[in-house]
Amino acid sequence: MCRRFFAILVFAVTFICYSFAQTAVSQSGIEPFVIVLDAGHGGHDPGNLGNGYFEKNIALNIVLNIGEILEKDPNFKVIYTRKDDTFIDLYVRGEIANKANADLFVSVHCDSHTSNAHGAGTFVLGLHANKQNFEIAKKENSVIYLEDNYQDRYAGYDINSPESVIGLTIMQEEFLDQSINLAKAIQDNFTQKLKRNDRKVKQAGFIVLHQTFMPSVLIETGFLTHDKEGAYLNSKKGQSEMGTAIANAIVTYRGKMLAGVAPSGNTSKSTPEPESIEPETAKEVEAAPVLTASETDKESADQAAVPKEQMPEEKTPEVVVSAQEILKTAENTSAMEKEVETEKIPSKPMEQTSVPTEMSGAGKAAISFKVQVLASSKNIPxxxxxxxxxxxxxxxxxxxxxxxxxxxxNSLEEAELLKSNAALKGYTSAYVVAYKDGERITMKEALKYVSNQ
Structure with missing residues (x-):
């Protein structure tokens, strides 16, 4: 009886503390910072292999470690693209982040190589600065061939062609600075706290980053083919340390963003590269199993997939990577020569084409649906x-x-048909959005309103 009473008491205290924390966040007026954590590969796609280790398992365990840390902080809301050994299409991973209106997208991977290469690196979307970056992106992008209907969904994209990357980079340009800030914070923790070999912040054309409309990074946590590094990444100690380093970097990024002192990522200073891998990494090696858990509800905010706050460019502390290395673009690529302007856009009413709306009753109903096909800093006619x-x-x-x-x-069914038509035209990440009396609302609110009519 006493044991049962004690268990109830512990549960009640925990519930009250959690509720108080949630109330404190809500009263502070700051919305939870939404993080989408993406464990690379999964299911029938093992990812990179080396020394008997599977990338899909290690990436998942690191992601679960990151999530466990962030979920303890009520300021964060964590969403996973997968929490078990499941294959998830690349475009679905992006859709999960976009529909959640996430503030950050973090994809975790492991690398492999025929040489004795080792070290951790963090990538943002962009043109390949060199052949090595291109080869890494090719390996990660080749997963599209395991997806159903990849010929139609990724029509016109050739993983063997550097030119195919040019089109991928345009949509992420407005988030490049924020992505670099996060990547820099991650690399700082890897190199300064864990003493991992620094492979720096780099750019490459990863499809999974192209699919997202928010600051996004892809982390190569190390090389499974390197004896010591592979053993470290496959150990519980290594997975816990790497997960903690990434989680702490995310907390640092959010703190600097809210404080308005986020680094611009444009300085050329760099920290020294550690000489070697931590010698103790060969100890305590375990074949860390895949931790299965029920899928987190993929909640949809159905707002435009853009960050809740833009990070101001103010004081610039030291940055691990030079401006030339990060922002380097192909000199012979005329399509990328013009910089995207990110000037403050004044608030003004929605602009529409002169083409009349022919959908049934669209002007009569308070609730209407449209299909968002694009979010860009460019004012496109x-x-x-x-x-x-x-x-x-x-x-x-x-x-x-x-x-x-x-x-x-005003018909959701017709809106879904419009979405399908947009996808056929090439807007595969398009999604339905809702309005009430001309004001943007969530799909949840719209469906509730329609059901009450």
Whole structure:
């Protein structure tokens, strides 16, 4: 009886403390910082192999360690693309982050090589600065060939062609600085706290990063083919330390963003590269099993997939990587020569094309649905030629971006048809958004309102 009473008491105290923490966050007026954690590969895709280790298992265990730490802080909301040994298409990973209106997307991987290469590196989306970065991206992108219908979904993309990356980089340009800030914080923890060999912050054309509309990084935690490093990454100690380093970097990134002192990532100073791998890493090696757990609900905020706050460029502390290395682009690529302007966009009413809306009752109902096909810092004229032949277009300013929508209907079924049509035109990440009396609302609110009519 006493034991049962004690268990109830512990549960009650825990519940009250958790509720108090949630209330404190809510009363502070600061929304939870949404992090999408992506464990690379999974299921029938083992990822890189080396010394008998599986990338998919190690990446998952590191991700679960990151999530366990962040979930203890009520300021964070953690969403996983997978929590067990499941194969998830690359485009689905991006959709999970976009629909959750995430603040950050963090993808965790391991590398392999025929040489004795070792060390941890963090990538942001961009043109390959060298052949080595291109080869790493090719390996990670080759997973598309394991997906159903990849010919249609990734039509026109050739993993063997550097030119294919040019189109991938445009959508992420407005988030490049923030992505570099996070990547730099991660590398600092790897090199300064864990003394890992520093492979620095680099750019490469990873499809999984292209699919997201928020600051995003892909972490190569080390090389499974290196004897000591592979053993370290496969051990519980290594997975815990790497997960802690990444989680702490995310906390640091958020703190600097809220304080308005985030580094711009444009300095050329760098910290010295550690000479060797931690000698104790060969100890306590365990074949860490895959930890299975029920899938976290993939909640959809269905807002435009852009960060809640833009990080101001102010004081610039030391950065691990030089500006030339991070922001290097192909000199012969004319398509990427113009910089994307991220000026503050004044608030103004939504602009629409002159094409009349023909969907049934769209102007009569308080609730209407559209399909968001794009979010960009560029003010693109609403012409069908600029949107792959789509018409009935509209746009609205949001922070430093413009959101571009296709169609207008009060029928969710018709909106889904519009979404399918947009996907056929090449907008595979398009999604349905809702409005009430012209104001953007969540899909949850829209469906509740419609069901009560």
């Amino acid at each position: 609403l012409k069908a030629a600029n949107f792959k032949g789509l018409n009935t277009l509209s746009k609205e300013p949001y922070k430093t971006l413009y959101r571009y929508m296709y169609g207008n209907t």
